[in-house]
Amino acid sequence: MKDLKFEIQNNEFVKLLLKSIGDGIFVLDPEGTIIAWNPAMEKIAGFSFNEIKGRSCKILNFNQCFDKDCPTGLKDCGILKYEKVDPTECLLTHKNGHVLSVTKNARVIKNKQNKIIGIVEAVTDLTALKNARLKMEEATRRLGELNRLGGIIAKSQVMQNVFTFIKASAASDTTILIQGESGTGKELVAGAIHSIGERRDKPFIIINCSALSESLLESELFGHVKGAFTGASQNRVGRFEQADGGTLFLDEIGEISPYIQVKLLRVLQQKEIERVGESRKRKIDIRIITATNKDLKFQVDSGHFREDLYYRLKVFPIYLPPLRDRKEDIPLLLNHFIKINNKSIIKKVKGIEKPALKAFMDYSWPGNIRELANAIEHAFVLCSGRQIDLDDLPIEIREPNTISRPLEKKRTFDNEKSIQTISPLTQKKLIELLHDCNWNKAEVARRTGLSRASIWKYMKKWAIPQKSPEN
Structure with missing residues (x-):
């Protein structure tokens, strides 16, 4: 025992070796008393050699060396039994009281007679590595956010700008108008805004305004009472009420009739609705997000859309690039x-x-x-x-x-007018387009520049079946 302590303290090579090693190194005698402590260990644990020498390593309060906390004495430690500790991640208590994450490994030292004369332990501070790992995880998380938000996948700068607008708009209840061509993902944007906003735990209700006639859309949005019209056999809750507390997404808002425009404007102004067939006002707490593939400003200028409603809807416009x-x-x-x-x-x-x-x-x-x-x-x-x-x-x-x-x-979608090259739509041309588009009426509408509701009306006018006769 004395020979090991003497050798460490008086051998210049050993002292130089301990000083040059970057990891923390300390040596114990067979009784568990610290007899050597290198500068790197001083930096990791905060104790100088003069403060720590002659004391037990218990002061460092290592844990998990042998899947348990640091014991009170060397005999209970396990190092004498197993003669080594393979590199293990554990915790060390600094002199100032805070806890550090480290890796520790240890080996017993034996003399020529195979008798244990000491123990050498090496400690690596994982603080920098942990910080680097956290930064990497954060970078990975942010990269995921940059490339994907609410199902929208993108890395282009124009879409990063859209992501910025989505995150900004989610923080308030401002009415949002999403503009973009068909197929650009307007519904995904609406869903993303709802999913990261304060209303995310409440309903997200979607309705396509072009898919229904005026009377059906009114009943769908506002609900109706029994007897309000022929076929109204019972009371019905509308989408506004279903979305109470949450978000209502009105897709293809440019297709609604002047009558529905007036009713929607009243909802935005008064935050209340009346079911069809009754005069009772019902308060609603919803956020409204709308979308269109039309140039609504041009619709306003041409007299097809109310200017006051347009400005109510486009408080926070988001444009989706093609x-x-x-x-x-x-x-x-x-x-x-x-x-x-x-x-x-x-x-x-x-x-x-x-x-x-x-x-x-x-x-x-x-x-x-x-x-x-x-x-x-x-x-x-x-x-x-x-x-x-x-x-x-x-x-x-x-x-x-x-x-x-x-x-x-x-x-x-700005102040320019939509430019369209449209040939007159005939029954023959519509049937040809339906065949070309596999009876996808949205695609036919996109190709003709008309709304899906208009295509539906033409099909009804010319008695064209809603599904392909071949199916």
């Missing part, structure tokens, strides 16, 4: 839709061949993200390998110059 203006997001979106299809289809596609990826990047995407999702689904049907190839893509993406769209439309 996919052609954020093409750096396409690889992210492709990966996302491949994962979705892999879950629902037996095939396990790993990625996209370069020619196919180039075709995706070169295409103008008039149908935006919805069209991209459909293109991947189409590719999964044809794909026979592990990679989507050019031949697996829809022909309009493979050969965009050979497909002439019947109608083209350019939209803007």
Whole structure:
């Protein structure tokens, strides 16, 4: 015992060695008394050698060396029994009382007679590593936020601006108008705003304003009482009341009639509704988010939309750029839709061949993200390998110059007027478009520049079936 202590304290090489090691090193005699303590250990634990020498390492209050707290004496420690402690993450109590995360390993020292004459322990401070790990986790979390918010996947700068607007708008109950072409993800934005706002635990109710006639939309929104009209056999709660405390998302707000516009304006002003067929006023506490693929300012200027309602709705406008203006997001979106299809289809596609990826990047995407999702689904049907190839893509993406769209439309959402090149819609042309679009009336509406409600009315006028006769 005395030989080890003497050797450590009087051997210049040993002292130089201890001083040069970056990790904390201390040595115990067989009784558990500290006989050596290097400068790195002083820095980690806060004790100088003069303060710590002759004392037990119990003062450091190590824990979890042998899956238990630091014992009162060396005999109960386990080091004499196991003769080593492999690198183990544990806690150490600093001189000032705060706790440090460290890794510790230990070995017994034996003489030539195989007798234990001491114990050497090494300690590594994990504080810097822990901080670096936390920063990395935070960076990873933030990266996830930057690339994905409420199901919206993007890394482009224009979409980062949208994310900023979403986060800002979520902090208040301001009425929001989301503007963008069909297929850009307006409903996802509305859902994201609700999901991170204070109303996230309350209902999120969605209604498409173009899918219903004026009378049906009024009843759907406001509800009705029994006997209010033919077929009203019982009281019905409307969407405004269903959304009480939460959020009501009105999609395609530009399609509502002047009568519904007046009623909606009254709701925004008075925060109360009346069911159809009764005069009782009912208070509601909701946030209203609206969306449109139309230029509402042009609608106002042309007399089709109330100016006072327009300004009530666009207190906080959010514009969603078309996919052609954020093409750096396409690889992210492709990966996302491949994962979705892999879950629902037996095939396990790993990625996209370069020619196919180039075709995706070169295409103008008039149908935006919805069209991209459909293109991947189409590719999964044809794909026979592990990679989507050019031949697996829809022909309009493979050969965009050979497909002439019947109608083209350019939209803007500021003070410019929408520019449309529209040929008169005939019964024959509508049937052709329905066939081309697989009876997708939203796609037909997009191609013609008309609303889905208008397409529905034309179909009814010309007795065109709502579903393909082939189905």
